[in-house]
Amino acid sequence: MGKTSIEKLFSRLAGHGVKAGDFIWAAPDLVYVHDVLGPMMLSSYKKLGNPKINYTGKVIFVYDHIFPPKDSASANNIRNMLGFASGNNIESIPMGEGIEHTLLIERGAIEPGMFVVGSDSHTVTAGANGAFGAGLGSTDLACLLASGTTWFMVPETMVINMTGNLPRFSTGKDVILNIISKIGVDGANYMSMEFHPSSDTRLQLDDRLAIANMTVEAGAKTCILPPDRRTDAYDSIIWDEDAVYRSSLDLNMSEIRPSVAVPYSPGNVKDVRDVAGTKVDQVYLGNCSNGTFSDLQQAAEVFRKNPVHEGVTAIIVPATRKIYARALDAGLIKTFIDAGCTVSPPTCGACAGLHMGVLARDEVCISNTNRNFRGRMGDPGSMVYLANSYVAAAAAVEGKIVDPTEVF
């Protein structure tokens, strides 16, 4: 009987053949931790008696969630993590380099075929580069560093068969919103999502980042999409033709329309035309799912022709310093500023209600981020709509949600 990709991956880690439902103790290839959930990991590590680190893989600390720090508490959190990192031979990525999930793929730290775990639920984003990623809690990570291994249940797999290509103004964001809308916000709970694009289906990395990132919004434990560049490690985990899947979903990309997830669930997905006219106070572009260069290009296409609507706040957040520099060289940043946008340094910022654009009571925001839960971006009385970058930018210039074709 053949194996799914995740069964092959966990077989490698376990050192023997495993199948869905098996329970293993294993060491991932990389562990990365950020500045909001890291401090709790340090306090759990202290409860373990601050032992020597027994985990032998790579550990990376990233300071991205509240960077630059907004208050003394967030500044102290980073200071404490820097101290722990230097005392335990852990790599700290220089502050301000960018948002961890996008950044670690950009830096080559997450390569095809790897298994990575992180302190963040969006660690599933690694799937965009042919790697498996899974989030873990702070204490779990502390125990992994102290003992060298952690436990996993080998998940069942949902396969998504993709054919055709996306039409103009539809992006990876619309692909994943459509999937979540079809299977529900717990439709892939505990599962691995394995994407099988047909040979003529083109999905560039930036679209794959958007897709992989939000698989956790369907409850997935992890996911994988074929990378641009194959490696031996990736080839060793390619699914068998006779692998056994829990379920499958067929997706014709050419039928995917620009979509909007309305409050308060990433699963409340509607065609953009069905929510047209909804007034917005803020537009927020950029996070670990959609702070890519492609997203900035898409937004700039809109802002090149139209300024930000009066009374609307538009915030643009390039996901990494490198993306920011590339956008600067390409003239995109000037386009944003001339149109009346506020350009932020890379940070997780207001996506998680942390800083740099947190919403007031009754404010309505449309964003290309990944969660629209109640109070997610600030006041419990605020509302967030999720959409691709064309749709979000078009709303910024019209002051209300519109089909992006209307601004071209």
Add this chain to the structure above:
Amino acid sequence: MPKAFVFGDDIDTDVIAPGGYLHLSIDQVKMHSMEAIFPDFPKMVEKGDILVAGKNFGSGSSREQAPVVLMELGISLVVAKGFARLFFRNAVNVGLSIGTIIGSTDIAQGDLVSYDVAGGEIRNVSKGTVTRFSPPQGALNDILNEGGIVPYTLKKLGRSK
């Protein structure tokens, strides 16, 4: 006598432990638990109370603060029709008793309850009925029996006190 707090489906981690307070201490975060849907929750919980929810409880973030604030407020048992993976795993790790409801339940907001975690049973004293739940199985149960993954790991490292 302990009472039940009842919530619906898809209660997410931003509602349980809002992001804007996560960089602060647990004592501060817990005062904002459920504020978007039930602002008086932190003031009303007393030690030993239980939480009953629908499907996909704890969806969203990996933040361990979600089960921790519930514990710190005094919640002693969380049962739901289903849990998101990370919340379930974190709850076991921090030693919060948790279980999946078998069949249905008639427990309503404020009902008085008594419960037997090991036996997987909640008695609804207000109504005279019983709700059954299945506690974590296998290795998860081993971790919970040690009181969470910290004591479990200390034992594994040969450092148990």
